[in-house]
Amino acid sequence: MSSRLTLAIGQHTERGHKIVNQDFHGSCVPREPQLSVKGVAxxxxxxxxxxxVSQVASETAVAYFLEDYYCTSDAWSVRTSVERVLAATNAWLYSQTQQSQGRYDKDRGYVCTFSALVIKSNTAHLFHVGDTRIYRVHRGTLEQLTTDHRVSIAPGQSYLARAMGVDAHLEIDYRSEPLEPGDLFMLASDxxxxxxxxxxxxxxxxxGADLDEAARLLVAxxxxxxxxxxxxVQLVRIESLQDHGADELLQKMAALPFPPQFEPRxxxxxxxxxxxxxxSSRSHLYLALDLASGQSVAIKxxxxxxxxxxxxxxxxLMEEWIARRIDSPHVVKxxxxxxxxxxxxxxxxYIEGTTLAQLVRDRGRPGLDAVxxxxxxxxxxxxxxxxxxxxHQDIRPENVMLDGTGTVKLIDFGAASVAGVREMAPDAPATTLAGAALYAAPEYFLGEPGTVQSDVFSLGILTYQLLTGHLPYDVRIPQAKSRAAQRKLKYTPARDHDAAIPAWVDAALRKAVRIDPHERYQDAAEFVYDLHHPNRAFQQSARPPLIERSPVTFWKTIAFALLLALLIDLALRR
Incomplete structure (x- = not known):
């Protein structure tokens, strides 16, 4: 396998018997580092x-895609990048349609069909809407990889069920295919x-014909x-695939020697x-002075x-790559x-402050408002x-810093996972646990990859520990390495450790640390909201028993029930 992705591209278009060519096509083979992180489009x-005006729509769709795709975050997956670009392009086309004759007749609007192929690492990513097509060609056989969005209403009569610019919402077909050297793909209009x-x-x-000439022959x-x-027609043949370990973004630093253990001065x-x-056994962190700027910095x-x-x-090496792409006052820069x-x-x-772990050791558990x-x-x-x-995949007290103003910042991205990097090696084995086991979500111990809900779980564990000084499942999660074992795990209510914690807050914690990720909050913001606002569903399900809410009423009810039972017994004896 080569250290680079190499391919051959051929393409040709003609207006045929029509006055105007309403087709549009294009391709982009970027230089490194974008060739590695974004691929060929x-x-x-x-x-x-x-x-x-549909030729305007087709040119806009292709031009915007080829330009804007390479402007999306390197951290995003191909699918996220392309779908966001196409959604924005569709919104523009739809707005033009609404301001034109197409407002009353979509067949006269800024409408086009669209198919795209992105080749990154050893995977082909296909995107499709309408009746243009993408084929894989093997020994002259065409395997159609896309499905036409065309509905037949009578012999010789049909209409497009989906296209760009028709509706404010765009539904895009997506699929991915593993690549091998020699694979050939064809994109073609109807x-x-x-x-x-x-x-x-x-x-x-x-x-082994020249692909440009082959495209001309197919049009003819x-x-x-x-x-x-x-x-x-567009033809692309894979000549060689990129070696997963040959990421030029990191090669320069990887070639550097490890530094010695530094001494003061x-x-x-x-x-x-x-x-x-x-x-620690894994890294050393130093406070240093940048002699050029006079700025205090932290060197890891x-x-x-x-x-x-x-x-x-x-x-x-990925830590700096990640940090350079995140801009948040709550993430170390x-x-x-x-x-x-x-x-x-x-x-x-350099963050002049202390870790959350040290803060708790020095001052004890913070109150609910501080948490x-x-x-x-x-x-x-x-x-x-x-x-x-x-x-992040490693949310724990040691990785949360608080500065002198009370601002919280996340540090240490050594366990972080990046979708755009992860898809460069789709056949790699399941992610191994990189963060602290006691704060890790249960799915990691089943060999499954993490999700947003995995980080939500760790945030829930952190919150529970700050409020109670304990862990909701004690230390049993790392030991539960099968679904059967995980089903036996029981959540210990936070109120068992501190009765002052509101029941609805405890219910929010319970949801955040559910064993099944699908039962957790889907976003960290949802969890935070429920920590501040009593959720009615939680209030009903977590309502304290009558003996806790009103002991006097409880015992009066018991006494009345006993009296009633006694009277009934006496009546039966007579």
Whole structure:
């Protein structure tokens, strides 16, 4: 397998017998680093013949896609990036349709069909709406990978059920396919695919033909077979696939040597070490002075004992990659530097404060209002991760910093997961647990990948511990490594540890740390809201028994029931 993704592309379009070519197509093969993190993109769009402006729609759809896709976050998955770009493009086309004759007749609006192919790492990502098509070609055989959104109402009569620009909401078909060297894909408008057969494709591609020439031959064959529509073909052949371990974004730093254990007053790369902030078997954290700016910074150096652990090295290097892409007051910020590095280390802002773990040790458990203030900010930091399709995966008191103003910041991204990076190796084994086991969601112990709900679980555990000093399942979750064992786990109500905790708050905690991720909050903001506002559903389900709410009424009721039972007994004896 090559260290780079290489491919050949051929494409051709003609207006055919029509006056205007309402098809539009394009492709983009970016340079590194975007080739690795975003891949190669191709698209074809076909305007509808009844509209005089649909060629504008097809050109806009393709041009916006090829430009805006590469402007989306590197952390996003291909699917998220493309779907958001197409949704925005569709919104623009729909607004133009609403301001044109298409407002009353969609067949005259800014409408087009659209198919796109993104090739990233060793996976092909397909997106489709309408009746353009994507095929996989193998030995001259065409395997149709997309389904036409066209409804037949009578012989020779049909209409598009879906297209871009028709409606404010766009429903896009998506599928992904694993790649192998030699795979060939064809994107075609209906002016071509309705008039060529597998034999035509086989002849066009015979003897390793040039793909541009093959595309011209297919268009010519469709015309000779009676096509009266516009005609567009794109062909792409995979020459070699990228090696998963050859990410050029990290290679430069990975080639650097591990730094020595620094001593106070040591100087390197324009920094002076002031003192050690923290040391462990996995990393060392130092307070340092940037001699050029006079700014205090924190320098994190990897443990030299782990230099032969490739997983550890990759996670260490990813920390800065992640930090550079998150902009939140509740996430530690990297210090950007233009000086060359002599060794492997990370530089971040210095937070003058303490970890949440140390704060609890020094001052004891905070009250409910203080916990809410802390959890609110932790949740905001988490949502900054989630918006970029990242998971922190290691929320615990040691990774939450509070500065002198009470601002909370998340630190340590060594366990973080990034969708856009993760999909570069789709065949990799299931994610191993990288964070602290006592705060990790149960699904990690089943070998399943994390989700937003996994981070919500960790946030719930953190909140429960701050309020009670205990864990809701004690230490049993890491030991439950099967679904049967996890079903036996029982939540210990927070009120069992502290009766002053409102029942509805306890119910919110219970939902946040459900064993089944589908039963948890779907977003950290929902959990935070329920910590502040009594949820009626919780109030009803978690209503204290009568003996707790009104002991006098309870005992009066018991006495009355006993008296009634006695009278009935006496009556029966007579």
């Amino acid at each position: 191709l698209a074809v769009a076909d305007g509808i013949g009844s509209s005089a 002016g071509v695919h309705e008039h060529v057969a597998a034999a035509d494709v086989q002849r066009a591609l015979a003897d 064959r469709a015309l000779s077979n009676g096509s009266t529509d516009n005609l567009t 040591a100087q390197f790369d324009g920094y002076r070490i002031l003192r050690t902030l923290h040391g 150096a990897p443990s030299i004992d782990l230099r032969d652990d490739p997983v550890y090295v990759e996670r260490f 990297p210090v950007l530097q233009d000086r060359p590095r002599s060794s492997m280390y990370l530089v971040t802002e 809410r203030r802390i959890v609110d900010q932790v949740a905001k930091g988490l949502r900054a991760f989630h918006r970029l399709e990242m998971l």
